[in-house]
Amino acid sequence: MRVLGVDPGLTRCGVGVVDGTPGSPLTLVHVGVIRTPAEEELALRLVGIERGIEDVLDRFRPEAVAVERVFAQHNVSTVMGTAQAAGIALLCAARRGLPVALHTPSEAKAAITGSGRADKAQVTMMVTRLLRLKEAPRPADAADALALAICHVWRGGAVSRLAAAQQLYRRGGR
Amino acid sequence: MRVLGVDPGLTRCGVGVVDGTPGSPLTLVHVGVIRTPAEEELALRLVGIERGIEDVLDRFRPEAVAVERVFAQHNVSTVMGTAQAAGIALLCAARRGLPVALHTPSEAKAAITGSGRADKAQVTMMVTRLLRLKEAPRPADAADALALAICHVWRGGAVSRLAAAQQLYRRGGR
Structure with a gap:
């Protein structure tokens, strides 16, 4: 299963593509950051995010997309842009019929470090180890x-298959 | 000048198209609401918003798009979806090279009623009068x-021309 993970943001939107199945070793396919200039008009920055996501989808053809869930409580000054970048990622995925999931930062941290409150260094260390990379x-x-x-x-396997089935069901029903 | 106004939302996204120039009578071109079902997955709702906005842009060809500015402070439970719907409207406009502007609810109310704190009934009455409609x-x-x-x-005229010039300048510079 090939999954695109998106850490949404306007200034830096992290994208990572991983191949794997539960219980087997994981493989890094792609990692990058989509950047848009802070001085650019919001609407043009959103176009930049869309192009960046579309490019990753075109080049690496993930079967599912996981986007970080954005909470209204956090970082009030940037949260709207972060929510909009997340929305663009969801839009791009759903437009192609790809199943999408939202995971909280705590869920992602807990999944890979065992603790939902792990710090950035710990997350990076575990990502490096799990993908068997020589460096971070x-x-x-x-x-x-x-x-x-x-x-x-x-x-995700089960969630994604469920979501895909629901999408097919919904489309059929219309 | 033909302008599309967008009152963003996931459940109901208001769209209104008006022809006019400052100092001349205004004409209603189109008014409608894009709706997406609350029980549908967020990503699919965003696709629905995109389709709805694209449809209005295709049919009525506005020269500029004005979107309500969303604030993080308001309606915490729905603000993320509202911000994402606003982001989609900005994306659709900018993708076509249309100038976009964000106006606050107070700015819109003040422009048409003289008071930034006018209530819904007053706004509706003035919209009806300004567009010379027989009913609301x-x-x-x-x-x-x-x-x-x-x-x-x-x-907006000046703002839009400025934004358009900036977009052309930016494109030329790349």
Whole structure:
């Protein structure tokens, strides 16, 4: 199963693609960060995020997309842009009929470190180890996106199949 | 100048298209609401919003798009979805190279009623009067979208031309 994880943001949107199945070793397919300039108009930044996500979907053809769930309580100054970047990722995935899932940061951390309150260094260390990389993934920002993708591989098979079935059912019903 | 106003929301996204120039009578071109079912998965609802906005852009070809600015402080339970719907509207407009503007609810109310704290009935009454309609626009939810479009016509010409020039400049520079 190939999963794209997205750590949404306007200035830096982390993207990580991982191959794996629960109980088998994981493989890193791609890691990167989509950046949009802070001085650019919001609408153009959203177009930049869409292009970046579409490019990753085109090149790596994931079967599912996992996006970090954004909470209204956190970082009030940036939360709207983060929510909008997350919305674009969901839109791009759903437009292609890909199943999507939202995982909280705590869920992703707990899945790969055993603790929902693990710090960034611990998450990066476990991502590096689980993907059997010689050094920490670069850019460092994107470790969270890989953590989401790994979380989804491990939690996700059943959820994704369910979501896909629901989508097919809904389409058939219309 | 033809302006699309968007009052963003996932359950009801108001859209209103108005023709006008500052100092001349305004004309209603279109008013409607894009609805997505609350029980549907978020990603699919965002696809529904995108389709609805694209449909309005295709049919009525506005020259500018005005979207209500969403604040993190308001309605915490629905604000993320509202921000994401607003993001989709901005994305659709910018993808076509249309200038976009964000106006606050207070700015729209003040532009058409003279008071930033006008209530819904007052906004609806002024929208009805300014567009010289025989009765209040239906659906009622969409009066706010029309108010945004009117606000943009009156405030907006200069802003839009500036934004368009900036977009052209930015594209040329890349």
